[in-house]
Amino acid sequence: MIISDIDFKMEQVKSSPFFDLYFLEKIHEGSEKERSEFQLYGYGMTFESCVKHIISYRLAIKYKELTTAQYIQVFKKEVKLFFDNCKTDENIIN
Secondary structure (H helix, E strand, O other): OEEEOOOOEEEEOOOOOOEEEEEEEEEOOOOOOOOEEEEEEEEEHHHHHHHHHHHHHHHHHOOOOHHHHOOOOHHHHHHHHHHHHHHOOOOOOO
């Protein structure tokens, strides 16, 4: 199974509870050969670990430098946004 969004994808390792995590990265940025493709970030990660890495990845793109308190604050907001964007009709999953 593959779980994906605009900037990441998680490929389930066989039928286990583990995933390989990929992030969408620009290749050859600024050249004629510039393109975006998924690059492997980590093997055999739990779903929870993948979510933490996805949040951290998104924050690293948005912010160059944060204090610890700022990081915790924006991390919490990004987690809420991540799960709010995942909400679906509960009748779909029985």
